[in-house]
Amino acid sequence: MTRLHLSPAVLGLSILAALAGCGGGDGDDDAAAVPLNATEACANVASAGLAATTLAAQHNADGAATVAGTALNAHCVVDGKTNERIGINGKTFQIGFRLRMPDNWNGRLVFVGGGGNDGSVGNAVGPNVGPITAMVPAIQQGYAVVSTDGGHTGGAGADFGSDSIARVDHAYNAFDVTAVNAKALIAKRYGRGPDKSYFIGGSGGGRQGMMFTQRFPSYFDGVIASYPAMRVASGGTIGAMWNHIQFTAIAPVENGAPILSKAYSDADLNLTAAKILEQCDALDGTADGMVNNFKACHFDPVVLQCPGAKTATCLTAPQVTALRRLFSGPVNSAGTSLYVGQVTDPGISTAGWRAWALGSSTTATPDSRYVTLMQDALRWEFFTPPDPTFNGLAFNFDTDPARMAWTSSIYDTYRDDRLTAYKARGGKLMFVHGLADPIFSAKDTVDYVERLAANNGGMTAAQAFVRLFLMPGAVHGPGGRSTDLVDLLTPMVEWVEKGNAPDSLLAGAPANHAWFPNRTRPLCPYPTFAKYRGSGSIESAASFSCEVS
Known part of the structure; x- marks a missing residue:
């Protein structure tokens, strides 16, 4: 029964x-x-x-x-x-x-x-x-x-x-x-x-959460937007096409066609990650395999350039140039920036980063997500009218952005940097973004939060209703050289229902993690970062505090 x-x-x-x-x-x-x-x-x-x-x-x-x-x-x-x-x-x-x-x-x-x-x-x-x-x-x-x-x-x-x-x-x-x-x-x-309503989403879901705070500000008491695709119908997709073009241009040619996945070997990416760590890891107080103080990291891949022939300890000049363009972001022929560049983070060596930027196909047909997902969306949804046979390698950075303007006007969520109605009704907004995100740069989310703060009395005042938590090493979603196990909803409920704003989020890595088994870290509200206190285990969140760079 x-x-x-x-x-x-x-x-x-x-x-x-x-x-x-x-x-x-x-x-x-x-x-x-x-x-x-x-x-x-x-x-x-x-x-x-x-x-x-x-x-x-x-x-x-x-x-x-x-x-x-x-x-x-x-x-x-x-x-x-x-x-x-x-x-x-x-x-x-x-x-x-x-x-x-x-x-x-x-x-x-x-x-x-x-x-x-x-x-x-x-x-x-x-x-x-x-x-x-x-x-x-x-x-x-x-x-x-x-x-x-x-x-x-x-x-x-x-x-x-x-x-x-x-x-x-x-x-x-x-x-x-x-x-x-x-x-x-x-x-x-x-x-x-x-009694209370919450929204949580990542990528497109992060964009959807931002959309609610702007178009329907009365619907949700708390919104959690992770690695949001806030500029996907314009800048993010332009950045994907830019990166795809750079990497395809340096890929080795086999049987008359470039093999995108071979533009950088895993060893090349590991070498790049190691050099980033060498220059920037200890800027947060300890060398722990993570770059927490990313704003103090000014890495230039030119330090990896081979003085002569390519070896296992250096990159070719074209490989270095492509990385520099990745980190600086796309521009048109007049040099005007069309999207922010990516953060220099050791997560560039992970499978998640490769899947988006390079893929694993060893044939002339690339399978990177820049192609299979972003080019497809560009052809059918972001271009007006659709252009079903468009090849991303032919993207014109002077004229093609205009073809994306109509969809961007109803789809993208980066423009409203005041959130007047949402703030007035007492809504709370939490952002989370991985610093190694290979498609929607964490720099874009930082820029949005800084604009939002500027329009709401400065960062300290704005943190009464909006907070950004950056996740070192994380790619687009969970995974990577990061502590990415984190409960986001419970802190949001505490914030909305009890007024306890999250001063940090406890994040961890599982026991079988490839880089940091059982490690815990505080995720700190921007502009602070997790800094080592000078004593205690580097595997424990208790050994770190949130400090300003």
Whole structure:
């Protein structure tokens, strides 16, 4: 026999139903409504009557649903489709979403952002929360969690961008609709809406979080935007094409074609990382394999240039030139900067960096993400009109940026550097960015936060509602030469609900980490960095304090 779990919220809904059934206590002798159990309350959600939306709801008992190896606690899962239509080329479009509502609801909603080109509904279990040695999905801690496909389906490709409505959905509308739907369904399920609402996302999801603070500032009490794609429809993609062109130009030619993955060998990248560490590692007080004080690091790869023929201890002149252009960023023929350069960080030697910039293909067909993801998005979504056969190697830095302007105007989130309405309603905004990010430079996020601070009374005053935490060694998302196990949601809840702004975040690396097994570090709010105190184990966060460079 299945045991049903009645949470206080469900009991509250039952009590409301009972009161309604007895006429609000006016002496009517009609029988009170029968209280809904968890299964019935979940089924009842499907009759919510959301506009232009079809719903399917199912209650899962404890352990009945498993996601990524985790058996989930009892909850109601709702799958929905809003605004189904036939778009360009006869393709079906809709705004798909999934909402999980736990029986032991804690009164909070978490919207989990997407990434890349979106195109599929996420698992909606939330970020991992709790101690870094024992984190579990937020759904297990009682959070209701929602995710969306961004307004289209069909995998990771960007060809949906040929449909103008799909572009608007992906820019902002699908996320607006999903947030509104989720809150309405929560009210239907529990008898009240969320007490507090949070958004968390990385890359495209980070951009989506920023979008909410700007377009829909009343929706979320706290937004966590990690390595945000705030300038993807303009500068970030221009930077990707710039880097792709530089690296392809120096790649060895085999059978008449350049082999991009061989532009730098792993040994070349390890050599570069070692030289960065040699010059900059100890600037944070200790040589620990991480560059925390990145603003004091002024590395020029010219120090690696071979005096003669290429050897294992140096780089060729073209390799050095390409790296210098990577770190300085793209420019047009007049020398005007089109996007910031990348940070000099030893994470350049990791597999995550290679996957974006160089790939692993040993054929004439490159598989770097600059090509497979960014060039694809450029062709279909960022260019107006689309240019499906465009080759990124032909990108014109004088004329092609203008072709990206329309999508950038509705999609990019770097322009609003005041956030007047979001600040006024008491919203909190947390940024996290890896210093070795090979696609969206951490320098861009630093620039945004500095502009935001300048418009809000300076950095100290602005930190009342916005904080940036930089992660040395991290690439685009988890991974790399970094301590990247960190609970972001719990500190945000503490900030929003108790006023305890995070002075640092505790981050760690797992026991099987390739570089720093079991290491912990504080992630410090910009402009501070983790500086060694001068004593204690360099593997322990307690041996570091947050200081200004």
